[in-house]
């Protein structure tokens with residue numbers, strides 16, 4: 772069978788596209804997971820709780836986190852009780868991953884739906 776160069780180029784391009792697309796999907800799926808790791812590594816959990824639930828020294832961050840732009844503005848510049856994190860310490864990518872992690876945290880169930888909490 773004779774395969775033309777043009778055909779071979781087209782096959783190679785399609786294979787490349789498949790690899791690039793699956794890599795993109797994979798890295799997208801990994802962001803919340805990487806964000807969780809960055810949240811732990813950078814000590815956010817020590818004040819905000821491992822689920823961003825707050826109540827330790829820091830505010831509640833999840834569920835329904837504020838937009839990434841807000842996090843970016845606050846975290847880089849805060850002069851309050853929370854230490855600021857420059858980009859040298861916490862990269863923009865890690866911050867975006869942390870935001871994805873906070874977004875992935877589900878809301879707590881309605882207490883009325885928990886059998887253990889119902890008075891009989």
Ligand code: HEC
Pocket residue numbers: 810813814815816817818819828829830831832837841842845846849851852853854856861869
């Ligand atoms: C030493 C404790 C401490 C650590 C560590 C810490 N925070 Fe905070 N954080 C706070 C406190 C306290 C506040 C409230 C401060 C204020 O209002 O000035 C706060 C506020 C915030 C806010 C603003 C919340 C709002 O609703 O306005 C965000 C977002 C935030 N922290 C994210 C993070 C992230 C992400 C990390 C890790 C990279 C982190 N914090 C690490 C203590 C901490």
